[in-house]
Amino acid sequence: MLTVEGLSVRYGAVQALDRVSLEVPDQSVVAVLGSNGAGKSTLLRAISGTHRLHKGRIEQGSISYEGQPVHKMNPATTVALGVVQIPEGRRIFGRLTVDENLRTGAMGAKRSAGRGSARDRVFELFPRLLERRTQRAALLSGGEQQMLAIGRALMAHPNLLLMDEPSLGLAPQVVEQIGEIILEINRQGTSVLLVEQNASMALRVADLAYVLDVGTVSLHGSAEELAATDEVQKLYLGHGAGQQSGAPRAPRRSLTQLSRWSG
Ligand SMILES: Nc1ncnc2c1ncn2[C@@H]1O[C@H](COP(=O)(O)OP(=O)(O)OP(=O)(O)O)[C@@H](O)[C@H]1O
Ligand SMILES: [Mg+2]
Numbered sequence: 001m002l003t004v005e006g007l008s009v010r011y012g013a014v015q016a017l018d019r020v021s022l023e024v025p026d027q028s029v030v031a032v033l034g035s036n037g038a039g040k041s042t043l044l045r046a047i048s049g050t051h052r053l054h055k056g057r058i059e060q061g062s063i064s065y066e067g068q069p070v071h072k073m074n075p076a077t078t079v080a081l082g083v084v085q086i087p088e089g090r091r092i093f094g095r096l097t098v099d100e101n102l103r104t105g106a107m108g109a110k111r112s113a114g115r116g117s118a119r120d121r122v123f124e125l126f127p128r129l130l131e132r133r134t135q136r137a138a139l140l141s142g143g144e145q146q147m148l149a150i151g152r153a154l155m156a157h158p159n160l161l162l163m164d165e166p167s168l169g170l171a172p173q174v175v176e177q178i179g180e181i182i183l184e185i186n187r188q189g190t191s192v193l194l195v196e197q198n199a200s201m202a203l204r205v206a207d208l209a210y211v212l213d214v215g216t217v218s219l220h221g222s223a224e225e226l227a228a229t230d231e232v233q234k235l236y237l238g239h240g241a242g243q244q245s246g247a248p249r250a251p252r253r254s255l256t257q258l259s260r261w262s263g
Pocket of ligand 1: 015038041
């Protein structure tokens with residue numbers, strides 16, 4: 001469905017991605033893991049065409065979606081094709097109500113028909129949003145705001161959903177719910193490219209996974225294979241030799257979340 005080949009992206013003097021290749025098969029969930037600054041958001045921006053808004057430039061490589069080259073398209077065109085990004089930091093409109101936020105998500109969608117059914121789908125996935133539909137988004141909890149950000153993206157009828165760290169800053173139970181929601185969205189026929197630092201959640205829901213290390217792909221394979229590698233165990237799942245010997249763990253978000261998760 002999506003093929004990224006030899007993609008290099010630069011912001012002025014900063015090389016953010018260096019010849020990255022990646023595939024998202026039809027109907028799949030693909031996770032991209034990597035620590036701060038690895039280039040995860042840059043990868044999603046390049047796919048959605050929003051890198052230019054951040055002064056990023058594709059130096060080489062290509063991105064094709066269902067056989068069409070998309071790396072020269074503008075963001076509106078990619079949305080119309082069904083590639084929809086949920087940016088980092090759950091951008092929602094705080095002063096608008098839940099309903100109004102959802103309506104903004106439908107703008108630029110590939111079909112304006114079916115807006116009502118998209119809204120029904122969102123409220124089915126997130127009954128909390130239905131209860132709060134007339135409330136201003138700024139008053140929602142962090143988890144509800146993330147649900148609204150996902151809901152807005154679903155209003156555009158995505159075939160491929162690009163999610164940038166949906167678990168960021170959320171309590172473990174809410175992260176678990178977000179994982180379930182991703183699986184349900186996928187079961188309903190939408191492919192998902194999921195960027196995460198929370199490796200335990202991402203590898204649980206993903207079919208395939210990639211590890212980005214300072215702009216290059218250092219590992220890739222099935223989520224199961226990757227979860228079993230030493231690198232992922234040590235760096236992302238906190239099951240390294242150091243931990244077994246009682247050494248202090250590095251202060252990573254994913255580790256603290258895993259300690260309550262690893263049942
Ligand atoms: N607009 C920008 N201008 C200049 N450099 C940037 C810009 N955006 C990102 N970078 C740099 O590009 C590299 C990759 O950044 P990116 O935001 O893609 O990483 P990330 O993996 O998403 O990190 P995080 O987990 O912190 O969100 C970093 O070195 C970052 O400092
Ligand atoms: Mg990022």
